[in-house]
Amino acid sequence: MKILVLNAGSSSQKSCLYYIPDDARSQHISTELWSASIDWTKQEGMANLKVESNGLVVEETQATNDQLAVMKRCFETLCEGDTAVLETLAEVDFVGHRIVHGGRTYQQPTWITEDVKRTIEQLIPLAPNHNPANLEGIKLMEKLLPETPQVAVFDTAFHSKIPTTSAIYPLPYQWYEQGICRYGFHGISHQYCAEKTAKLLNQDLANLKLVTCHLGNGASLAAIKNGHSIDTTMGFTPLEGLMMGTRCGSIDPGIVIHLLREKDLTLDQVDVMLNKESGLKGLSGISADMRSITTEMENNDRAKLAFETYIHHLCRQIGAMVASLEGLDAIVFTAGVGENSAIVRQETCQRLGYLGVDLDVEKNKNSPKNEDIASNNSQVRVLVIHTDEDSAIAQTVSQIA
Ligand SMILES: Nc1ncnc2c1ncn2[C@@H]1O[C@H](COP(=O)(O)OP(=O)(O)O)[C@@H](O)[C@H]1O
């Protein structure tokens, strides 16, 4: 079967077409026929489209703010030009979507119906940077592939069984009953990385205590014990936890009350500030992109401050996850920053020496994918894993199809 996967992140739209032989569904075998990514962040009003298939890499830059038009163009390349791998789009058997917020309603992969779309829409206030793009993706696919069944795979699902003490906020209990609780995100990635880690270490996932660090534009940690998420840094929305590209992560909620009450900021202004103008971008005044921060920090104090604060928050919250796990066998780095920034891993691991973490600095320098980069003496393994949320979604779809 051929499965098209759509994964809308806060800074990018990634899509992949997989072929999974019918007799190999349970064996986690898939072939990637085509992949595309759209980067919305390179320059205001510009979208960068990169398509890979047939051994080619084709890049296009579109000068537009019309995200739907860029997405349409992206899917045209499945059937047109040198990157074509299909005669017609109708050859796609199923479409799988990463849906960021599933709330309490959806904790399993789910066939997309009008009800499912309505719930995704109702959850927009809880994931304003993601659920709208997810819904757009579903609607576009309904137009392009009206006969093709679509499946929603939820980023919240993996965390849906975390213990109540991790899930509940110490607010009046009625709010918990009304669904104000920790949902956690990046679950597809955290679960994929945990399974991959167990394979790479040749150990049973049931015996491992892991902290998975998903450091992309959005960033979160998960504490994984016996293969289950038992704690995570993102919460009711993808705003809590680590300092991120443009999001502040955890701050004193009193600041929000103060800004609204004393500083005459409107609710929308505070929302934009916390979600889009904070984090690396807010502190540095330069960029949300870790590449620019690490390049600039040699000569720029604010870039250096942004970097050091990022590492401080990361290490502090890794400590919190280790406390929840009551131990640690491995730390896993993944996603854009986690996979590619040697300096982020090095600075982090250096500060975690007290936990018995000892990095092989030479191995770390090359950012090897799917490898253990801890020294032989390290009491804790350190892995860099290329998160393949998309193939994980395709596998999930193939198992329910
Ligand atoms: N070589 C690199 N060094 C440091 N950071 C990088 C590198 N490549 C990508 N990144 C970071 O990864 C981020 C994107 O991560 P990604 O996981 O693709 O994000 P998302 O899915 O949230 O859109 C970019 O904002 C950039 O900061």
Ligand SMILES: CC(=O)OP(=O)(O)O
């Ligand atoms: C949930 C979330 O923050 O996702 P992303 O990192 O893809 O923006």
Ligand SMILES: [Mg+2]
């Ligand atoms: Mg992502």
